[in-house]
Amino acid sequence: MSERASGTVISTKIPARLDRLPWSRFHRRVLVGLGTVWILDGLEVTMVGSVAARLTEKDSGLGLTPGQVGVAAAIYIVGACIGALFFGQLTDRFGRKKLFMITLGLYIVATVATAFSFSAWYFYLARFFTGAGIGGEYAAINSAIDELIPARVRGRVDLLINGSYWFGAAAGSGLVVFLLSPILSPMIGWRLAFGIGAVLAVLILLVRRHVPESPRWLFIHGREEEAEKIVRQVEQEVSELTEEQLSEPEQEIRVRQRDKISFVEIAKVAFTKYPKRALLGIALFVGQAFIYNGVTFNLGTLFSGFFGTPSALVPIFLVIYALGNFLGPLLLGRLFDTVGRRTMITIAYLGSAVLTLPLTAIFYFQWGGEAAFIIAVCATFFLASSGASAAYLTVSEIFPMETRALAIAFFYAIGTGLGGVVGPLMFGSLIGTGDRGPVAIGFLIAAGVMAIGGLAEIVLGVNAEQTSLEDIAKPLTAEDADDDHQLD
Template sequence: MSDAAEPGTIRTRIPARLDRLPWSRFHWRIVIGLGTVWILDGLEVTVVGAIAARMTQSDSGIDVTSADIGTAAALYVTGACLGALLFGQLTDRLGRKKLFIATLGLYLVATVATAFATDAWYLFLFRFLTGAGIGGEYAAINSAIDELIPARNRGQVDLAINGSYWLGAAIGSLGTVVLLNTALLAPDLGWRLAFGIGGILGLAIMVVRRNVPESPRWLFIHGREKEAERIVDGIEAEVAAETRRPLRPPGESITVRQRRAISFREIARVTLARYPNRTVLGLALFVGQAFMYNAVTFDLGTILSGFFNVGSGTVPYFMAAFALGNLLGPLTLGRLFDTVGRKPMITATYLGSAVLIGLTAALLLIHALTATTFIVLVCLSFFVASAGASSAYLTVSEIFPMETRALAIALFYAVGTAVGGITGPALFGQFIHSGRTGLLALGFLIGAVAMVMGGVAELIFGVRAEQQSLENIARPLTAEEADREPAEQQALRRAERERDLSPEDRRRADERDLRVRERSSRNHDRETAGLRRLRPGPARSSSYSPGMIGNAGTASRWNAVSNQELDREIDDIAQTVEKRGTCSKDELAERVGARTWGPGRFSHALAQATREGRTRRLHRGVYRSGSGSDRERR
């Protein structure tokens, strides 16, 4: 359903309404319907690598050579890159839902068709189309997920979803042990069923995906705000009925000038010219992880058999262990990207994995590794690296305006895969073919350097995006157009909003502005004192004013919204403690509804309220009202 009204300038709270929702069954539908496609990608890549040798045998039912298998793999990667670019642009133009249905449909048809291959050309064609479907999924799915998942959970959910690739890889590794067992299945049947399994899983995902709505964020920007409002109304009603408590009032609204379409030239200009540092960051993160991952993933079996004499029948078990380590990384570390923060965690995972990979290279040089110790060290290295690699997709989906989001994901995925994903396996393949351990160690050292480059780029250009609305991290182009309204119109809008406030609400708003201004000043003094002033990366805003939300740039707007939200949380805590007299920390969290605030936010707000004297800690986590002063205790 679409709205017939012509695009205009509107003010909406849809982003704030979506971001303040508590976790619910609706969000699980998003994860299952959209996120599980990475399992299919992991399954595809692993299965093809495992069944390649069987397909080249004379009784396999298909006339292909080892060279043909390599060509098919290259065409799969090429299809993924081109599919990401094509479908990424269409996703931004036509909508998230149309494209995540179309790309999954293409994958389903192509992977099932591959099971009926009898000649090399047929295999080439449908491997290319399968890759195109998977590449399109990366763009359509990442953008849709980020626009539907609440800001406080976005990092953890994104990392877990991207890391689920390795669940598919583990299933593929163990599944091929059964499918290639000639005692159970004929030589010309087992490899065909391997492709069929992907189609069955994809069909089950399609059933769930049909119930996932279009992104309300995409709808209101493209002139379909009534449809966006209906979707959000339905989501809120479902979540409220499930949680059985009223929803927290939404935060700030945003003004946008709607447009039906935005030209590719404008999107490219914004991505490359307006955000050059973010462009460098995205490229560094993607190239680094693509080089290391594709090199090791494609060549791990050859390394095990060629350098550690591991039998071909045992390799799938080592591959399953490698996949398990990669899966556990994002699941274990993902929450820290929302609490500790994007910048420290991405830097730590890239640099930390580089150190472990470098250690692996050093031990290879002195021949100090066995097959077991080698795979243990590789698993540990990629346990850390996997969280970092998954965060590359999270980063580029957050740091560019909504109108460019899908294309940005597609562009960085395609470039990263083309540069790192092709050169990595090619270089490692030559080193492995030489049979020299020194060259293999050199390959790992080059991979470590690539990861270091990603970590350094994050340290310098990283964006503090944790628990922030997407619109605050990178303002939509249409919102910036609305901000260019004449000053008289902006003043009129502000006056209209103020007239809607009662005297009491206006008084409380003024008090909040004063508290936020003083808190911002104190925080700025801390940020610029001592060694803290030498920290690299984007600086925080040093001032606050009530009008900055509608008129300031992204960085100032981001801090303004963050400070106002923090003040609301502190105010909730102070008022609750004042009413109760004394209150335990757990009881206080329950009464203010801290579960909906996001990881770590309640503890931070409570600590800030105590520092400012609005609450006082007695003993064993019991708090009472403070002196009422808003001044920070020194």
């Protein structure tokens, strides 16, 4: 008997029951247990970038060359892409909770290993597995969050969580001022940077133990009793806190349960049944990865090389930059649920592209010095950060549940592999000329790539605000059941 015909067809109201829940302590646990990992990622990337100069010193205990530091950064990105793809398909197959525990565990082990680095090859290896853990987190966490958070607030919560990366980046820049101070030995400070990340990850892991598996994933994979138990417990908790009786929703979904769904089938459905949505995902991810990786990785060099900013002051400007990025999703997130996805994503992408024009002029003509430049950068990335966070939200929403984690992983890998590599290489080579003209052209190219993402959203965008995930993209197993129903 084929896999398609072997499962039991069931009807369930679990998605509707989850979506009608009022905001509660349960949702806050999800927010803290799953969402705070983005703070960790921001902390990790920023601290590593900031201590890079220390790693090249002979008395650091590592003594890398500047070229080797760049290789390590590239290896981290490669690890993140491979980790996203590898763990993404495992997340769809074996469950959200199992994988978001494994990926965070991998991150902890690899980060601790990094702190004990003694040679270039060992440092490369540790950075690869650290990146793999973070890449796996992107797939496992975004899929779990979107399946546990009510539809009416899914947009703002998702943007806040993804945007919290920049809160971690601000904290990382601030910590570096202490870690690189003369108080600490050159051999100790950079190792503590990695140790801090590992300690925070352990704390997150302890909270994460109390976050349940996605009931949506459970009932599709033949474990409806577990799904019912989790939902009943959450409903009971919410009723006791609000002292209100929850109404029974009418909306029901009919699915054929399946123990497993092949990787080939998942990929085929995600990228042949929804080609326009796939094109949209690529445009959004490449756009944000290009401008973000290109500018962020080189922002310190821009200040020191073109504005003569003392190295001790560079972290302060990076803190300001990071906080501006965090404020975007924090202040605009609600609008993605009210005004709507298509309108707000378009504004974020096209708006940041337009704001890059005065930014370029300020940089090229040296208007107002470094103060005017950081203000222009913050204004541009206030919008760009909302768009970047919305890219993850978009690909998590617009594909069937069985492909959700893989879709996130795929587009993250494509965006990072294309925009995330090309952007830094381009900006790095343009900055290397020492001439403001080529760098200004780089800013304009980044604006054009972001504008393409905005235009793609206008044409291909999906109005997913306050809508059940199952209505945005019907689960494959629901289509199985519908087919059977038509044959009955």
